[in-house]
Structures are given as C-alpha cells and as structure tokens.
Amino acid sequence: xxxxxxxxMTAVCLAFAxxxxxxxxxxxxxxxxxxxxxxxxxxxxxxGVEHPITAVLLNFRSYDTLLEIGVLVIAGIAGIxxxxxxxxxxxxLRTSDSLLYALQRWFVPxxxxxxxxxxxxxxxxxxxxxxxxxxxxxxxxxMRLGGIPMDxxxxxxxxxxxxxxxxxxxxxxxxxxxxxGEVFLAYPAGFAKPLILVIETVxxxxxxxxxxxxxVSAPVNRAQEPEEGEHE
Amino acid sequence: xxxxxxxxxLFTPLAWAVLTLLVDFxxxxxxxxxxxxxxxxxxxxxxxxxxxxxxxxxxxxxxxAPLGIELRVDGLAVTFVLLTALVAAACGWHASVYLDPxxxxxxxxxxxxxxxxxxxxxxxxxxxxxxxxxxxxLISLAAVGLVALGGQAAALRAAIxxxxxxxxxxxxxxxxxxxxxGQFGTLSLADVTALLSDGTVAAGQTFPLVLMLFxxxxxxxxxxxxxxxxPAHGIAKSPVSALLSALVVKASFYIAARLWLDxxxxxxxxxxxxxxxxxxxxxxxxxxxxxxxxxKLKQVVAYSSVAQIGYLFLLFPLTWGVTDAISLQxxxxxxxxxxxxxxxxxxxxxxxGNLIMSVGSNRVDALAGVSxxxxxxxxxxxxxxxxxxxxxxxGGFAAKWLLLQAxxxxxxxWWLGVLLAGGLLSAAYVFRVYQASFIDNTDTDHFFHPPKxxxxxxxxxxxxxxxxxxxxxxxxxxxxxxxxxSSR
Numbered sequence: 229x230x231x232x233x234x235x236x237m238t239a240v241c242l243a244f245a246x247x248x249x250x251x252x253x254x255x256x257x258x259x260x261x262x263x264x265x266x267x268x269x270x271x272x273x274x275x276g277v278e279h280p281i282t283a284v285l286l287n288f289r290s291y292d293t294l295l296e297i298g299v300l301v302i303a304g305i306a307g308i309x310x311x312x313x314x315x316x317x318x319x320x321l322r323t324s325d326s327l328l329y330a331l332q333r334w335f336v337p338x339x340x341x342x343x344x345x346x347x348x349x350x351x352x353x354x355x356x357x358x359x360x361x362x363x364x365x366x367x368x369x370x371m372r373l374g375g376i377p378m379d380x381x382x383x384x385x386x387x388x389x390x391x392x393x394x395x396x397x398x399x400x401x402x403x404x405x406x407x408x409g410e411v412f413l414a415y416p417a418g419f420a421k422p423l424i425l426v427i428e429t430v431x432x433x434x435x436x437x438x439x440x441x442x443x444v445s446a447p448v449n450r451a452q453e454p455e456e457g458e459h460e
Numbered sequence: 461x462x463x464x465x466x467x468x469x470l471f472t473p474l475a476w477a478v479l480t481l482l483v484d485f486x487x488x489x490x491x492x493x494x495x496x497x498x499x500x501x502x503x504x505x506x507x508x509x510x511x512x513x514x515x516x517x518x519x520x521x522x523x524x525a526p527l528g529i530e531l532r533v534d535g536l537a538v539t540f541v542l543l544t545a546l547v548a549a550a551c552g553w554h555a556s557v558y559l560d561p562x563x564x565x566x567x568x569x570x571x572x573x574x575x576x577x578x579x580x581x582x583x584x585x586x587x588x589x590x591x592x593x594x595x596x597x598l599i600s601l602a603a604v605g606l607v608a609l610g611g612q613a614a615a616l617r618a619a620i621x622x623x624x625x626x627x628x629x630x631x632x633x634x635x636x637x638x639x640x641x642g643q644f645g646t647l648s649l650a651d652v653t654a655l656l657s658d659g660t661v662a663a664g665q666t667f668p669l670v671l672m673l674f675x676x677x678x679x680x681x682x683x684x685x686x687x688x689x690x691p692a693h694g695i696a697k698s699p700v701s702a703l704l705s706a707l708v709v710k711a712s713f714y715i716a717a718r719l720w721l722d723x724x725x726x727x728x729x730x731x732x733x734x735x736x737x738x739x740x741x742x743x744x745x746x747x748x749x750x751x752x753x754x755x756k757l758k759q760v761v762a763y764s765s766v767a768q769i770g771y772l773f774l775l776f777p778l779t780w781g782v783t784d785a786i787s788l789q790x791x792x793x794x795x796x797x798x799x800x801x802x803x804x805x806x807x808x809x810x811x812x813g814n815l816i817m818s819v820g821s822n823r824v825d826a827l828a829g830v831s832x833x834x835x836x837x838x839x840x841x842x843x844x845x846x847x848x849x850x851x852x853x854x855g856g857f858a859a860k861w862l863l864l865q866a867x868x869x870x871x872x873x874w875w876l877g878v879l880l881a882g883g884l885l886s887a888a889y890v891f892r893v894y895q896a897s898f899i900d901n902t903d904t905d906h907f908f909h910p911p912k913x914x915x916x917x918x919x920x921x922x923x924x925x926x927x928x929x930x931x932x933x934x935x936x937x938x939x940x941x942x943x944x945x946s947s948r
Contacts, residue, residue, distance in 0.1 A: 248635075255642040258643075260642065260644055262645035263643060271523075278712075287521065289529055290520075291591065295595070302571075302605060305481065305571055306568075306604065306608065309568040314813075343705055374674075377880030385482060392478045399478070410522060412470050412471070412521070413520050414522040456697065457826075460527070
C-alpha cells in the first residue's frame with residue numbers, strides 16, 4: 229500500500245514536471261507579443277528612481293506592494309494574537325554565553341549599517357525596503373537568541389504601532405493624491421523620489437517589526453478559548 | 461465623483477484595519493460601526509453610479525496597463541462589492557455583540573475583519589492577474605488568522621490545514637500566472653483576452669489555465685479537494701464562519717469564472733469543462749449527504765457549503781461551446797446562486813451561532829425543545845434553508861431555474877439530475893435540524909436568551925435571500941450593463 233502511494237506520488241510529480249517543462253519550452257520558442265521591459269525602460273525617467281525593480285514596486289505597481297505590506301501586517305497580527313502573555317519575552321531562551329555576547333557587540337552595529345546601505349541602494353541598484361527590513365529583523369533575531377533582554381517587545385500598543393507604521397504612511401500617501409482629485413496612489417509630479425524614500429524607510433522598520441514579532445511571539449501561548457457550545 | 465468613490469472604496473477598509481489595530485475590542489467596535497456605515501454608503505453610491513453610467517477602467521497610480529494595474533469596475537464587480545458590503549456589515553454587527561469583549565485576543569478580530577473586506581474588494585475589481593493573486597493572499601491570510609483567533613489545538617489544526625490548502629492553491633495559481641506572463645508578456649486579463657481573440661498569439665497550450673483553475677478550485681473547496689473546509693468553517697466563531705462561507709470561497713471562484721469566460725473559449729476544451737462540471741455535481745450530492753450525516757450543527761452548515769459550491773462549477777460546462785444566449789443564462793443563474801447562497805449561508809451560520817449560544821451545546825440533538833425558546837433564530841435558519849433547497853420565490857429557486865433552462869437548451873440534460881437531487885438532499889438536512897428542534901424535551905428548561913439584535917441580523921439576511929427571487933430581474937439587469945471598455 230505504501231509502495232503504491234509512493235509510486236503514484238512519483239508519477240504525479242514526474243507528469244507535473246514534464247508538463248511544466250513542455251510549457252516552458254513552448255513559451256521559450258515564441259517571443260511575447262508585448263514588450264513590457266521596453267515599456268518599463270521608456271517610462272523609467274518618470275518614476276523618480278533609477279532602478280527598474282524599485283520603480284515597479286514603488287511606482288508602477290505600487291498597489292500590489294501596498295497590499296503585500298498589508299499581508300505582512302496580517303501575518304504579524306495573526307502571530308501576536310496567539311500570544312496571550314503580557315510580555316513576549318521568554319526567560320527560557322536567555323543565555324549568558326559571554327562569547328556570543330561579545331560577538332554580537334561587533335555584529336549588531338555592522339548589520340544596522342548594512343540595513344541602512346541596502347535601503348539607500350534600492351534607488352539605483354538591487355536593494356530596498358524588503359531586503360533592509362529582513363537584515364534588520366535578522367539582527368533582532370540574533371540579539372534574542374544571544375540572550376539580550378528584549379522586554380520592549382510586548383503585544384502592547386507600541387508594537388502594534390510599529391507593525392502598522394509603514395503601512396499607514398504608504399496608505400496616507402496613496403489617499404492624499406486621491407483627495408487632490410487624482411487617482412489612488414498617483415504621486416504628485418516632482419515628489420515621487422522623496423515620497424518613495426520616506427515610504428521605503430518606514431516600510432523597512434515595519435517589515436523588520438513584523439518579521440521579528442513573528443519570530444518572537446511564536447511559542448508563547450497559554451490561555452485558550454473553548455469551541456462554541458463546549459464548556460470551559 | 462467616481463474617482464473619489466473609488467478612492468474611498470479602496471481606502472476605507474485598509475484605513476479601518478489600522479485604526480482598529482491600535483484600539484481594544486470595545487473601542488474597535490464603535491470605530492467599526494462608523495467604518496461599516498462609510499463603506500456601505502460608498503459601495504451603494506458606486507453601485508448606483510455604475511448602474512446609471514456603465515462600467516469603466518480605473519488605473520491605479522495613473523499608469524495604464526500593461527505597465528500599471530487596472531481595475532475593472534463593471535456591473536458584476538459592483539454588484540459583488542455591494543453584496544460584500546451587506547454581508548460583511550451584517551457579520552460585523554453580529555460579531556460586535558456576539559464576541560466576548562473580555563477576552564484580550566478578540567481585539568485582533570477587527571483588523572483581520574477589515575483586511576478581509578479589503579481583500580474581497582481587491583478580487584471583485586481586479587483586472588490584473590498578479591493583483592488578483594495579492595488579493596487572494598490578503599483574503600486567505602486574514603481568514604486563517606480569524607479561524608485561529610484564540611482557539612485551542614483543534615482550531616489551530618484546522619487553521620494550519622486551511623493555510624496549507626490555501627497556500628498550495630495560491631502557488632498553483634501563481635505558477636499559471638507566470639506561464640501566462642511568459643507567453644503573452646502582460647498581466648492584464650483584458651490584454652491577454654484581446655491578444656487571443658485577434659489571433660496575435662496562437663492559443664497553444666491549456667496547461668497554464670488548468671494550473672490556475674486547479675489552484676482556484678482547491679481554494680474554493682471543490683470536491684474532492686474540500687477536506688479543509690468543514691473543519692475550518694465549523695470551528696471558527698459563527699460570524700467568522702458566516703464570512704468564510706458567504707464570501708471568502710466565492711472570491712477564488714469568481715477569479716476562476718472570469719478566467720474561464722475570458723480565456724476558456726481559446727484555451728479550454730469540452731473535456732475540461734465536463735470534468736469540472738462532474739466534480740461540481742459530485743460535490744452537490746456528496747456534500748449534501750455528508751451534511752445530512754453530521755452530528756454537530758455547524759458541521760451540517762459547513763458541509764452544506766461544500767454542496768452549494770458544487771452548483772457554481774456547473775458554470776464551466778454550461779458556458780463552453782454554447783450559443784451566447786445560453787451562456788448568458790448560465791452566467792446569470794450562477795451569479796444569482798452566488799448572491800443567494802452568500803445571503804442564505806451567512807444567515808444560517810449566524811442563526812446557528814445563536815442556537816448554539818442558547819442551548820450551550822454544538823450538537824444537533826441538543827436542540828430539542830429550542831423551538832419554544834428561540835423561534836426567531838430557528839425561523840431564520842429555516843428561511844435560509846428554503847433558499848438552499850431552491851423553492852420558489854427564493855433567490856435559490858431563480859438561480860436553479862436559470863441553470864435548468866441553460867442545461868436543457870444546451871442539450872446537457874444530465875445536470876438536471878444534479879439540480880433535483882441537490883434540492884431534495886438539502887431539504888433532508890434542513891428538516892433534520894428542524895426535527896431535532898421540535899422534539900419537546902421537558903427535561904431541559906435552561907436556555908440562554910441571546911440579545912435581540914443577534915436574532916434580527918440573520919432574519920434580515922434570510923429575508924433578503926428569500927426576496928432575491930422577486931427582484932432578480934433588476935439585479936441581473938445591472939450586471940448585464942454594456943461595458944465602456946472599448947475606449948480604454
């Protein structure tokens with residue numbers, strides 16, 4: 229029985245891979261009728277940034293990015309909703325390893341500088357808020373694993389404010405242009421670059437908060453609610 | 461004016477998600493009432509604007525497709541926006557009374573609720589394949605968060621299972637989108653359709669479409685991929701179950717239907733259409749049968765959703781290779797089915813929540829004697845059941861009547877059996893609940909009386925679902941409005 233299911237699964241996977249390969253082969257043989265990269269290059273000057281990926285993420289398809297940040301905030305909310313203690317600090321996870329501690333004193337400032345660099349680099353080369361936020365969150369994770377007390381991470385209003393900050397600023401910029409009679413998310417002429425920079429900066433912070441909150445809050449779960457109609 | 465309405469429609473749910481995140485449950489409740497009022501008014505105004513002036517494209521950020529993202533604001537989309545506003549307002553109102561403000565984790569209900577609403581509007585209006593994916597992600601993650609909210613191991617298990625199914629579905633859809641982008645070089649659904657119809661691109665392969673439809677069918681819980689739905693919808697709090705069954709599963713179906721109607725004629729085939737139809741038919745029979753067999757009240761309602769979702773997939777065979785008139789009839793029937801099921805199922809879950817609250821047990825046989833104490837909620841449950849069975853003059857009847865005519869006119873008489881058996885089986889599981897509630901059990905006289913507002917909300921929804929059959933004509937006429945998309 230077990231052999232049969234393994235054989236079936238292998239057959240399904242092989243068939244899937246084969247069909248996928250065939251589809252890619254077919255696509256590779258015929259050029260796409262719409263030249264989107266060309267169109268992107270023509271409009272890059274109007275976007276306010278020099279790197280095409282940042283231009284797509286923060287200007288041409290900024291609606292997608294706004295909603296994706298929303299998805300991250302949802303993940304953060306779902307994560308901290310599981311934590312029912314007042315502090316997300318878990319004393320069991322603290323260590324007093326002096327070597328780790330010494331290493332961190334070197335690493336954490338370096339990683340903060342790296343995050344700042346990645347954020348700035350996004351305007352004309354690969355980089356940007358997501359990468360910088362990930363590095364920032366990673367330094368937080370390292371601090372926690374290394375036993376630096378992080379009692380500031382409580383599921384209180386400050387954490388929630390931090391989660392929502394990037395999203396809120398992005399949303400306010402989006403609606404400001406709509407109030408002026410433009411469409412949603414249209415940057416006013418000449419302000420694209422500074423606005424994108426502001427959005428990227430607060431996004432970096434909020435993305436880092438979401439990722440860190442998810443890492444920190446995951447195992448803390450005590451109080452529970454019974455199913456409807458069942459007694460506590 | 462429409463520019464402001466569109467901005468309001470997109471902005472309000474997202475802004476209220478942030479506002480409610482910052483306050484506790486009680487304040488969030490007041491803030492939400494205000495937000496519901498705004499959003500319902502904006503949705504109504506937009507619906508009225510489209511009903512009088514016709515649909516339009518809305519270019520976000522001022523960038524036209526294919527470079528930017530376009531929203532397709534047509535009669536069908538605004539009808540679903542309005543339906544979402546109605547059902548979400550009812551569920552939000554119900555939840556504000558139903559949920560216990562003393563439990564600290566309930567504060568997170570409101571932001572998730574608003575994100576869910578935002579995601580639904582993204583999907584109804586989306587005209588860009590990748591943007592639709594983002595909308596699906598918003599919906600799935602918010603829904604999973606709502607299922608897991610404050611739950612025990614069983615709720616977490618159901619939520620994780622739901623998350624896995626939803627993620628697999630999303631990834632399959634995304635892979636299909638990537639292949640479509642590779643082939644056509646654009647993500648705009650309208651552009652892809654135009655390229656296919658004027659023959660610039662040879663239709664070629666069905667594989668991307670099949671992948672996307674598979675992913676979406678998994679997210680819609682089409683038989684035999686429905687295993688994740690009953691645990692998730694059954695264990696969530698009743699207002700959440702109502703939102704999930706009434707709206708969330710419809711979002712992925714809506715995308716599948718739009719893809720099929722635009723691309724199915726070029727990339728689909730008779731066998732594919734019939735296969736999807738057969739799975740839908742099996743879902744109707746098997747889901748209804750399982751609903752009849754459940755011992756827990758909310759599981760009955762959840763399996764009934766599996767069955768009612770099955771009807772929706774009859775769209776695929778009834779619109780492939782038929783004349784435009786028959787296709788239109790089938791589309792109208794399915795749209796009415798979506799609307800009437802959304803209203804009826806929301807009413808049913810909310811009424812079930814009230815019944816469970818009053819008898820203090822989630823089992824069907826614990827309802828004995830409840831008919832004397834809670835006639836309103838039981839009445840709403842029954843009215844919603846009448847619409848699910850498809851008796852006149854309900855919306856369910858109008859929907860099934862149109863589907864029946866479309867099946868006969870296209871010579872696909874075999875779907876008649878599905879329509880008939882589904883109606884009879886749904887009568888069976890609704891009457892089973894009624895039978896349990898009418899047993900006069902003198903031993904139990906301890907009933908909790910829910911507040912009146914909790915009883916009124918499902919009644920309103922059930923009456924709307926009942927009355928839909930009477931106003932089907934004007935509702936359908938807005939959806940069939942000519943679309944001013946040619947000047948784009």
